[in-house]
Amino acid sequence: MKNYCRQIKGLINRFLADSFTLDRHWVRNHVANCPRCQRRIMLLGKVELAMSLLKSQPHRLDLLMRANTQAIGVLKHALRTTPKAEMLRNIRPEPGIIEKLSKYKRSLINAAACIAIAVLMKTSVFSSGQTFERQANKAMEHYYASNAGEDIARDIFTPQA
Amino acid sequence: MAGRAVSIELLWDVAIPKTLEEAQGWVLCAMQQHGRELVNMLWRILGNEQDVCDAYQDTFLRLAHHEYGSKPENVKAYVFRSASNIAISILRYKLQQNNLTSKITVKSNASSPATELDSRYMTQTLRAGITQLPDHLRDVVTLHDLGDLPYEQVARILGISTATARVYRCKAVQLLAARMRKENTQ
Numbered sequence: 001m002k003n004y005c006r007q008i009k010g011l012i013n014r015f016l017a018d019s020f021t022l023d024r025h026w027v028r029n030h031v032a033n034c035p036r037c038q039r040r041i042m043l044l045g046k047v048e049l050a051m052s053l054l055k056s057q058p059h060r061l062d063l064l065m066r067a068n069t070q071a072i073g074v075l076k077h078a079l080r081t082t083p084k085a086e087m088l089r090n091i092r093p094e095p096g097i098i099e100k101l102s103k104y105k106r107s108l109i110n111a112a113a114c115i116a117i118a119v120l121m122k123t124s125v126f127s128s129g130q131t132f133e134r135q136a137n138k139a140m141e142h143y144y145a146s147n148a149g150e151d152i153a154r155d156i157f158t159p160q161a
Numbered sequence: 162m163a164g165r166a167v168s169i170e171l172l173w174d175v176a177i178p179k180t181l182e183e184a185q186g187w188v189l190c191a192m193q194q195h196g197r198e199l200v201n202m203l204w205r206i207l208g209n210e211q212d213v214c215d216a217y218q219d220t221f222l223r224l225a226h227h228e229y230g231s232k233p234e235n236v237k238a239y240v241f242r243s244a245s246n247i248a249i250s251i252l253r254y255k256l257q258q259n260n261l262t263s264k265i266t267v268k269s270n271a272s273s274p275a276t277e278l279d280s281r282y283m284t285q286t287l288r289a290g291i292t293q294l295p296d297h298l299r300d301v302v303t304l305h306d307l308g309d310l311p312y313e314q315v316a317r318i319l320g321i322s323t324a325t326a327r328v329y330r331c332k333a334v335q336l337l338a339a340r341m342r343k344e345n346t347q
Contacts, residue, residue, distance in 0.1 A: 043338040043339075043341065043342055044334060044335070044338050046283070046338065046341055047287065047334050047337045047338045047341060048334075049283065050283040050284055050286070050287040050341070051287065051306050051307075053280045053283055053284050054205045054208075054284050054287060054288075054307065055205060055306075055307075057204075057205075057208065057284070059200075059204045059210060059213070060210065063200055063204065063210055063213060063214075064196055064197055064200045066210070066214055067196070067200050067213060067214045067217040067218070068192060068196060068217075070214045070215075070217065070218045071192065071214075071217050071218040071220075071221040071222070072189075072192075073218075074218055074221075074222050075185075075188065075221070075222075075225055076185065076225070078185075079185055079186070079188065079189060079225075082186070082189065084186070084189045084190075084193065085189055087193075088189060088192055088193060088196070091193075091196070
């Protein structure tokens with residue numbers, strides 16, 4: 001077994017910095033047989049898992065409202081009585097544009113794929129049509145040149161100004 | 162004369178709130194703009210709703226009193242860094258308070274594999290680990306991982322380059338992994 005430990009250690013660093021994926025054939029092969037790398041990856045995976053758990057814990061929907069109310073309560077009176085402060089006291093967390101659009105993600109991807117295919121088809125159809133026309137013209141010119149003479153072929157196929 | 166004094170007083174009453182509202186309206190704007198992200202970050206750091214509200218309040222109180230009420234150059238950076246620091250202070254204090262009891266309860270069960278994968282145990286250990294990280298590494302972890310800010314913004318807030326932010330995050334995760342291993346072997 002070739003010793004890839006040092007290389008994999010470097011790759012793990014890049015993986016942690018979100019700039020690399022460990023899903024490569026030789027990496028998987030090495031890690032499957034190397035207890036040291038297995039332990040290293042397992043520990044880092046545990047941290048990532050704990051991070052995901054922290055992120056996935058939900059809080060109550062009115063937390064932002066309560067936090068705003070408490071924070072506004074200690075600001076100056078003039079700020080507390082503004083319409084904006086009132087609005088912030090009753091604010092509810094609303095999903096952002098990306099989250100709102102996430103349910104349409106699949107349809108959007110499909111639509112984009114269809115558009116891309118249509119564009120590619122159109123461009124390839126047109127370009128192959130043009131190539132076909134050019135080739136046909138050349139063949140015809142060659143035929144006329146060999147059967148009727150160069151001068152006539154030139155007269156027919158030379159584009160007129 | 163008295164009537165004039167009264168009218169001047171009334172003028173003051175009307176004028177002061179107006180100027181204050183104009184002068185510090187940006188505090189409410191900041192609350193509106195960054196409130197949601199801040200609450201999420203604080204919730205992930207602290208895991209307790211009352212603590213989140215307290216840290217959030219302290220953050221905006223600090224913002225409103227920043228250099229006698231003047232607006233910081235980068236409000237987002239100020240707000241996120243203050244919130245992160247306040248939350249970590251609260252967390253440290255709480256961990257110190259619960260140190261003895263939590264050590265007893267955690268250590269008594271720490272050796273079993275079921276506990277190792279217990280979500281509560283894991284998040285508790287991670288939070289404790291984050292409080293013990295060096296400041297520069299901790300800031301990157303809290304802003305990037307718990308605050309969901311991209312590296313570019315984290316770098317701008319902390320005044321470092323994006324590459325440095327990535328390196329700090331990498332070092333922080335390695336330290337956290339070492340700490341978690343230590344916790345499990347103890």
